[in-house]
Amino acid sequence: MKVLATTAVLMLTAALPALADDAATCGTVRYSDPGWTDITATNGVAAVLLESLGYTPDIATLSVPVGYEALKGGQTDVFLGNWMPAQQKFRDDLDAAGSIDVLTQNLEGAKFTLAVNKAGAEAGVADFADLDANKDAFDGKIYGIEPGAPANQSIQAMIDADQFGLGDWELVESGEQAMLAQVSRSADTPVVFLAWAPHPMNDAIEITYLSGGDAQFGPDYGGASVHTLARKEWVAACPNAARLFSQMVFDVPMENALMGKILDDGADAKDAAREWLAENPQAIDAWLDGVTTLDGQPGAEAVKAAVAG
Known part of the structure; x- marks a missing residue:
């Protein structure tokens, strides 16, 4: 499964143009949070990266069924919390509609x-x-x-x-x-x-x-894996942001650390993410490979400067 997932990610990222800035209409990226701390944590990471690149993250708190309907209906663009196989019936519905891309498996070992x-x-x-x-x-x-x-x-x-x-x-x-x-x-x-x-x-x-x-x-x-989903139309219209989400892959220790800061220390999700990113610049290099700011400048440098400040 890991090999297949990795192959799929490589194929997707290869299809997305490197150093291609998105249109201004892509400036706001809409995604949802079902109220689970793990997704709050990864959403926080995405928010810091997006803001550093000049995008505006718009995170809606929606229950799982409502969140899937929002994605299907075009009210949101991305979802980082597709737990499989627990959410298989929602995936079946989205797959039948033919409107969703699986950008990556963002977590294994869950x-x-x-x-x-x-x-x-x-x-x-x-x-x-x-x-x-x-x-x-x-x-x-x-x-x-x-x-x-x-x-x-x-x-x-x-x-x-x-x-x-x-x-x-x-x-x-x-x-x-x-x-x-x-x-x-x-x-x-x-x-x-x-x-x-x-x-x-x-x-x-x-x-x-x-x-x-x-x-x-x-x-x-x-045993589960977690996937990032996105609307096909959004992926086609906003390839730079889609490339970022397709390359954001997490692991259990990293998520545990972020969630601990949120739950035990009372940290805001973005503050926890910003601190973790400053301490782990290698993740920025991997996630921002070929990704630019909204106006077309090198993305990794912009993120590193933002989290260092």
């Missing part, structure tokens, strides 16, 4: 499935099949993320089908931070919740990812 805290593991829960025998300890609740998220839909479908005997359990939907606050408050009480990497929760909480959920979340504990 995972996303149900997990329990230390108290849950000590109760003997290590697999989806262990949950129902411990229903009372968990108060019959599974803590999810924001309403409409594909992972929540998978949990609700599991409950509706009475899989693993969970038919009388309840899905509690809330935002990421509310869910994690609940887990933190319940340090001595078993809690089952959605967990994923990259995320600093993996350092802050003693987490046990549950086996047995391959049919619901995919193999390897919900």
Whole structure:
């Protein structure tokens, strides 16, 4: 998969003209944030790069389903948070419409499935099949993320089908931070919740990812890859900005570091990104290869000057 993804990125970037400035109409780049800290972090990186190049980032906070409809309908241009295979049905819809380019796989090594805290593991829960025998300890609740998220839909479908005997359990939907606050408050009480990497929760909480959920979340504990999508018309009209997004590839340690600054230190996403970029100029060279400012000047030099100041 990695070889194929790399080949696809090379083919795409080769097709995009080097040192080709975009039209003034490309000056505002619209993208969305579903309220997940990992996407907030990568969106922040994109925002710093775009602003340094003379573009204006316009980030809308939209739930996953609404965000995909916005991309499909032309209200946004780019989305950095296409988690696969969890969001396969949204991709199927976009692919059927024929209006979307997959610019790159921007992250590998991610995972996303149900997990329990230390108290849950000590109760003997290590697999989806262990949950129902411990229903009372968990108060019959599974803590999810924001309403409409594909992972929540998978949990609700599991409950509706009475899989693993969970038919009388309840899905509690809330935002990421509310869910994690609940887990933190319940340090001595078993809690089952959605967990994923990259995320600093993996350092802050003693987490046990549950086996047995391959049919619901995919193999390897919900092993996932994250992709950057963009509207075909936008890619054709704004090849310089599209080239930038096609070359922005992250890794789990980098995202963990950014997310930790946002969640633990209270840093603004752009401030965290600016600090990381100043400390990692090699990333700027790779991401800005062949990319210019909006008015056609060398892009890497402009970004380095902006983050150094």
